[in-house]
Amino acid sequence: MSKRKSKANPRPDPSPSPGEPPADGRALAVPTIEEAGPSLPGRMPILPLRADVVFPQTVVPLVVNRPAGMRLIDEVYAAGGDRIIGLATQRSPELDEPGPAELYPTLCVGSILKMLKFPDGSTRIVCQGIARARLIGLEQTEPYLIGRVEPLGERAEQGEELDALVHLVNGLFNRLSENVPEELQVAAMNTRDPARLADLLGSSLPFSVEEKQAMLAELDVKARLMTLGQFLTRHLNVMELSTKIQAQVGSEITRAQREHFLRQQLKAIQEELGEREPEAAEARELERKIRRAKLPPEARAEARREIDRLAGMHPSSAEYSIVRTYVDWLASLPWARSSTDHLDLKRARQILDEDHFDLEKIKERILEYLAVRKLKKDMKGPILCFAGPPGTGKTSLGRSIARAMGREFVRISLGGVHDEAEIRGHRRTYVAALPGRIIQGLRKAGTNNPVFMLDEVDKLGADFRGDPSAALLEVLDPEQNATFRDNYLDIDFDLSKIMFIATANMLESIPQPLLDRMEVLELPGYAEEEKVLIAQRFLIPKQLESHGLTEKHLTIGDDAVRRIISDYTREAGLRNLERELAAICRKVARKRAEGKKGATAVGADDVPSFLGPPKHFREVAARTGVPGVATGLAWTPTGGEILFIEATGMPGKGALTLTGLLGESMKESAQAAMSYLKTHARQLGIDPARFAKTDVHIHVPAGAVPKDGPSAGVAIASALISLFRDEPVRRDLAMTGELTLTGRVLPVGGVKEKVLGARRAGIKSVLLPRYNEKDLTDLPEEVREDLTFRGVESLDDVVAALFPEPRRRASRSKSGTSRAARGSKSKGSGVPGRAPR
Structure with missing residues (x-):
């Protein structure tokens, strides 16, 4: 950095206000960048400014709190001399480390007059602007910015136009005299140079960073003064408008007070005359x-x-x-308005059968309620919970129940509700307070005994605003809801006459106290035959009507529906099936709209021409048939699915690796199965020495999907037995059951959904715990006829059914007298179409 002699460049007192020259109007005795000539380097430190724009011939205080900026100030100030730096303004104030693109190209070269360190770690400096310059580029970014700059010269053509612009700017500035400091007024009056006047006012008045930067970048003095005049005019207009608005608000308040006084006088006069307001x-x-x-x-x-x-x-x-x-x-609110129940059981049964296929348990429960209601008029409403996969008709069943009973139907969705006030309402002290959704639903229904559906109750949330599920405890308790108190009403309202129906996809996420107050009725998934019947009776007629078609225009055969179910949908419910049927109807409707006449009959071979190639395929045959692979059954909120368990061995030291995004329960099931195999190796026909020199890797495909639960224990053990015996498990066999460390097979849940999922995947034989045989009675007759079920109590029973019969006989002759090799007597019948006894 070059140094100047203090006599040639006397320092001004840094006491003037920010952005102002001395009050006597004399130009600051600091050389311009042009005057410095070769002594001023074209390479200098650059200090980025977040929201400040420094102009030449002005003194401004700056706060530096970034590490790079503080180091720059320390080194420049310690070097002494003129302490010249480049003061460049950032385009985005929030950036901590701006690059060349984030800095305005026009900057002000300045000199550091004074530096102070503050206890908060920041540095305060007083800078004096010297001249305009252009940032050509950055040569260094660490530890602080160093850039190359070139001087910019000003252009000022003397004449009447320049004098007129100076007169205009002074006139506009005088109109602002009430809102600017007196020191600035004196400095502006004593400034004779038009360029310095523009810089002084541009740096001192409350313009935006973009406006100040535009003035800094303008080299033509006349254009700069014209820009300054535009900014001053806009600023004056804003101030005048603000003053006008403030005056209007004041007059409105005065007028309101006057009207209130007059209304009080009018009220007194009307009371004297006996009139009412x-x-x-x-x-x-x-x-x-x-x-x-x-x-x-x-x-x-x-x-x-x-x-x-x-x-x-x-x-x-x-x-x-x-x-x-x-x-x-x-x-x-309907305090005393009730609808009359239709207690004709035959009519109610007919309506339920018209709207929904099967669901016998649900229908019987509704008819039982109507029968008891017929005998006891003051019976309290039941609290039912329909649980099942999506698309099984839970919500639409509520509407059918309301129609069968002759009641109003109200539905509120609780999915994603986090605020307790959504149930209980807000207190009246809050702005825009309203009752909760229960009271709002009753007002909409117009009666105090509707069928009230609480949809998606398993998706309630809780946060700092309260727990909505806790607020439902009183609503869904027949012993308490007769005196339900909404926060807004603050008065007891009787909810005991309402028939509440909740719906949920899974019961595990419902808090236990809330679940205990409801009678759970499970809606399992549909079998393929049931889906075909529902499609022909309900879905296809509905879609034909929705698309302006009739049976004369389009017919879809049973074989086509079966192919859609097997190749284009994989679900427990009916939503995707209805979407695919709607896609066929749309294509036929388009053909008719284009003028093509005639009826369209869709068979199984025609389905790909309407829906494209199949979306799903039965992969059991492709994935099984090799040692170490077994097919398990899994329950999901959307229905049952098959789950492949893959095991492989490699030379090692007996380590066990588990992959597939498995939960803790599933990992423990794999460890228990491995421990059982090591303990009973000879009984299972396995060489015990192999465990010590074989590393085992168990993987469950679909690795991005979390999996957990103990019901895969039997399938994991089967995959390991198949691996160590080098025998493939039967291709058409799937299994479920929790395995203990002693080889016992414990019962599991979701048997019906798992069996239906196995049937959809092409499984023909299912192993399940003997204690779950009772759950097979809920299966449709055609499902029981299509599958073979075998009840098992221990892993010995499982081994007896794992391998094809010829391989099993061969393994018996090799394994001696072990129980697994002899084949324990299975208590399951194994006969197709009948559950084992």
Whole structure:
């Protein structure tokens, strides 16, 4: 850095206000970058500024709190001399390490006059602008920025136009005199140089960073003064508009006070004349509504008290609308309005059969409720919970129940609700308070005994605003909901006449106290035959009507529906099947709209031409048939699925590796199965010495999908037995069951869904715990006829059914007298179409 002699460059006192020259108007005695000539290097440190723009011939204080900036200041200040740096403004203030693209190209070369260190770690400096310059590029970024700059010269053509611009700017600035410091006014009056005047006002007035930077980059003095005049004019317009708005607000307040005074006088005059105000008429109307609503004594007394308060309020007061809305809610609720139940059981059964196929347990439960209601009029409403995979008809079943009973139907979705006030309502002290969804639903229904469906109750959440599931405990308790108190009403409302129906895909996520208050009715997935019947009776006629078609235009055969089910959908419910049928209807509707006449009959071979290539295929045959692979059964919220368990061995020291995004329960099942194999190796026909020199890797495909649960224990053990005996498991066999360390097979849940999933995948034989045989009674008859079931109590029973018969005989002759080799007597019949006894 070059040094100047202090006599040739005397320092001004840094005390002037930021952005201002000395009050006497003399130009600061600092050489310009052109005057410095060769002594001023074209390479200098660059200090990025977040929201400041420094102009030449101005003194400004700056705060530096970035490590790179503080180091730059320390080194430049310690070097002494003129302490020249480049002051470049950032385009984005939030950047901590700006590059060349983030800095405005026009900057101000300045000199550091004073530096102070503060206890908070920041550095305060006073800088004096010298001249404009252009940032050509950065040569160094660490430890701070060093750039190459070139000087920029100003252009000022003397003449009448320049004098006129100076006069205009001074006139506009004088109009701002009430809002600027006196020191700035004196400095502006004493500044004769037009360029310095523009820089002084540009740096001192509250312009935006972009506006200041535009003035800094302007080298033509006349253009700079013209830009300054535009900015001053806009700033004056904003200030005048603000003053006008403030005056209007003040006049509105004065007018409101005057109107209130006049209304009070008018009220006194009307009372003298015996007349009533319009507000009194509104109060009388609310009284009539309250009488018609037949409120209980507590609610009637509260409504009477609020109406009296309303009569004494002015309509312009904030409390008036709050009280009126509250009384209107009290008057509009169905305190005493009930719909009459249709207690004809035959008619109810007919309606339920028309709307839904099968679901016998649900229908029987509704008919039982109607029968008891017929005998006992004051019976409380039941609390039912329909649980099952998506698309099995849970929500639509609620509408059918309401139609069969002759009641109104109300549905609210609880999926994603996190606020307890959604159930109990907000207190009236809050702005825009409203009752909870229960009370809102009753107002919409217009009766106090509707069928009220709480959809997706398993997807409730909880956060800092409360736990909605805890608020439902009172709603869904027949012993408590007769005195349900909403926070907004703050009055007891009887919910005991409502028939509440909740729906859920899985019960595990429902809190146990809430689940305990509901009677759970499970809706399992549909078998293929059931889906075909439902499609022909319900789905196809519905889609034909929705697309403007009739049976004369389009027919879809049973074989086509079966192919859609097997090759294009893989679900427990019916939603995807309905979407595929709708796709066929759309294509036929388009053909008819294009003028093509004639009927369209869709068979199994025609399905790909409408829906494209198959989306799913039965992969059991492709994935099994090799040693170390077994087929398990898994339950998911969307239905049952098959699960492949793959095991492989390699030379090693007996390590066990588990992959496939498995949960803790599944990992423990694999460890228990491995321990059982090591303990009973000879009984299973396995050489015990192999375990010590073989590393085993167990993998469950679909590695991106989390998997957990103990029901895969039998399948994992089967895969390991197949691996160590080098025998493939039967291709058409799937299994489920929890395995203990002693080889016992424990019962599991979701048997029906698992069996239906196995059937969809092409499985023909299923091993399941003997204690789960009772669950097979819920399966459709055609499913029991299509599959072979074998109940097992221990792993010995499993081994007896794992391998094809010829291989099993060969293994018996090799393994001696072990129980697994002899083949324990299985208690399952293994006969197709009948559950083992």
